[in-house]
Amino acid sequence: AAGLMAAPEDLGTYPPMEAPAAHEWDRLPRALPIADARVVVIVPVYKGRGETLRAIHACLSQPQATPFTLLAVNDRSPDPELTADLAHLAGRGLFHLVENATNLGFVRSVNRxxxxxxxxxxxxxxxxxEVFGDWLDRLVAHAEPQTAPQAGSGGEAGMGAGLPVGSVTPLSNNATICSYPRFNANNTMPLEIARPELDRMAAQVNCGRAVPVPTGVGFCMYMTAAALDAVGDLDAEAFGKGYGEENDWCLRAIKAGFVNLLAEDVFVYHAGQISFGLDEGGEYVQGQAALLAKHPDYPARVGQFVQADPGRRGRARLDRARLARHFAGxxxxxxxxxxxxxxxxxxDDMIAQARAEGLSVVLLQIDRTRNLEVHVSYRSPEFLYLPNLDSLYLPRDAAELADFVGQLAPVLIHVHSLAGLRWGAARALMDVVAGSGRPYAWTLHDYSPVCHRNHLVQPDxxxxxxxxxxxxxxCLAVDADGFEExxxxxxxAVFGAFLAGAARVFAPSADTAVRIRAVYPDLPVTVxxxxEPERSVRDTSLQxxxxxRRVAVLGAIS
Structure with missing residues (x-):
């Protein structure tokens, strides 16, 4: 994607999370007793009144099929207003609250x-x-698929089948290896789509999909009861006030026979570094040293995951869905x-004309490795940050391409060339276009519908x-490059059927139209x-x- 912005950070930052108004708490259900819940949501609290109250309210206000209850741990907050609010709301029976007599730090608060x-x-x-929609049900569907209330389907291959799940982490703007849209980064910039809608989009386009990760990320991490029973609590002795404790727990879970998953169909917003603050005392360095001491293979595990990036296809689906949503119709x-x-x-000339008429253009551009890659062609203030647009391999990804075209609902699909695609991929693409229900056109830039070499020139x-x-x-039998044709x-026959279904077939010259009609006599061709932009041409009369007079004809085919 290309636009006027030099970097995504130019798009600004998300606004701060704000505390709900008093009346927004009135219709929330009373908390279940822990004994009646299937999942306990643990929220450690220290600072950040607006963020904390918004986070708790978002969790309590989203209906779930999974019985759950929320347990907040006030780690001796220095904010008296926040402490009073927590006590008041817990007193109304909305959630459970424990208060530390002294500041224990994140790890010991969680362990309590x-x-x-x-x-x-x-x-x-x-x-x-901040969570959205049926976030917990979707995490449960990954963690315990046999008993999930609404288990998803369509998970990625190689997601640890046969291994019990230890942890599940959702996508987030700020979750290192679980980050979206930019992988392994803190995405502070707001997108063109609201966060709840982005979560709904993830639930739709990545339904039931997850990939194994070397570690979960503790901002929102589901921990199964079986894994907690086998692995135990967080290691408070090694990690003190934090920074590395969830990584250690996840690695211990892997070594105990569990798998950690990234749920690609859940998006949770994470403001970051609010409640327990910035690392002012060097705890991060200490935590990383403790992590390496316990797990010397940790950097290699994470490095291999980052290099392989198995979550890129899930992020690409979200990018394509956002692109289609933005330009739909x-x-x-x-x-x-x-x-x-x-x-x-x-x-390029047609794009300029379309923009002058108020239309945007999306390209399906065949890349040089004979795949299909989606590009945004425009340069305008309508900037979309789409860092994950990836190649689609046809015919394997024909269904995903068809979904994208369906969501985009283009005014017109204009096919200019299929050169560079293997025949199976070309047929798959023609099937997607013809089956989209959208009008399509073809411009005869070459003779590919009748000639495997595109230009009617034999190998000799x-x-x-x-x-x-x-x-x-x-000709094909002696063409060394025609072995896949x-x-x-x-x-x-295939091109004839495809062209017959086109709304228009264009030829740049009457000569081209005459030649193509020799093969397809019933095909209406518009010349x-x-x-051709107007240009001043100097007088070429002989002086x-x-x-x-010598005439030079330019072009590789010539």
């Missing part, structure tokens, strides 16, 4: 709460994290190669004159010369008698 869980699974939820979709040249020049350099199929078979009869 874990001691009260009564054998239940827990979610560690930071007091600056008001974009042209162009299909073309990435070789540059005359087609690219023509498309001779012009074939648009030969009959039998002669094309002979279909039988010429099949090519002409439409390419756009002196007897001079010879």
């Amino acid at each position: 709460a874990l001691g009260l869980r009564q054998g239940r699974a827990v979610v560690l939820l930071n007091s600056d994290a 008001r974009a042209l979709l162009y299909v073309t190669h990435s070789w540059g040249g005359g087609i690219q020049r023509h498309i 350099g001779r012009y074939c004159g648009l030969a009959p199929v039998a002669q094309c078979r002979s 279909p039988d010429p009869g099949e090519r002409r 439409r010369p390419h756009l 002196r008698p007897g001079r010879v």
Whole structure:
């Protein structure tokens, strides 16, 4: 994607989380006793009144099929107003509250709460994290799929099948290896989509999908009861006030036979560094030293995960869905190669014309490794930060491409070239376009519908004159580069059916139209010369008698 912004940080930052108004607490249900809950949501609290109250309210106000209760731990907060609010709301029966007599730090506060869980699974939820929708049900569906109230489907291959789940972490703007949109980063910039809607989008496009991770991230981490029973609490002796304790626990879980998962169908907002603050005392360095002492393989595990990046396809689905949502019903979709040249020049001219008419253009551009890659073609204030747009491999990803085209609902799909695609991929793409229900057009930039070499020139350099199929078979048989091409009869039949379904077929010249009609006599072809911007051309008349005029014809085919 390209735009006027030099970097995503130029888009600003999310506004701070604000405390709910007093009346917003009135209709919340009373908290279940821990004994009646299936999951205990643990929220350690220190600072950040607005963030803490918003985080607790968001958790309590989202209905779940999973019976849960919330347990807040006030770690001797220095904010008397926050302490009073917590006591008041807990007194109304909205959640459970324990108050530390002295400041214990994050790890010991969590362990105190874990001691009260009564054998239940827990979610560690930071007091600056905001959940949306049926977030907990979706985490449970990954953690305990056999008993989940609404288990998802369609998980990625290789997600630790056969291993019990230890932890599940959702996507978030600020969750290192679980971050979106930019991987392994703190995404402070607001997107064009509201956070609750982004979560709903993740639930839709990544339904039931998860990938194994070397470690969960403690801002919002589901910990199964079985793993807690086997692994135990967080290591307070090694990690003091924090920084590395959840990584240690997850690695211990892996070594005990569990798998940690990233839930790609849940998005939770994380403000970051609010409640327990910035690292002013060097705890991070101490925590990392303790982590390496216990798990010398930790950097290698995380490094290998970052390099492989198995979550990139899930992030790419979200990027494509956001792109389609933003331009739905008001974009042209162009299909073309990435070789540059005359087609690219023509498309650039058409993009300029479309923008002048108030339309945006999205490109499905065939990359040089013979895949299909989605590009945003515009440069305007309508900047979308889409760092994960990835290649789609056809025919494998035909269903995902069809979903994208369906969501985009383009005004017109204009196919300019399929050059560079293997035949199976080209057929899959034609099937997606023809089956989209959207009008589509084709411009005859070359002779690919009738010639596997695209230009009617045989391997020995001779012009074939648009030969009959039998002669094309002979040409294909001696073409060293044609080993993946279909039988010429099949090519002409498939392209003929596809062109017959087009709303318009354009030819840049009457000569091209005449030649293509020799193969497809019933095909209506509209002659439409390419756009040619006006240019001042110097007089080419001969200045002196007897001079010879020489004409140079440019272009690789020439």
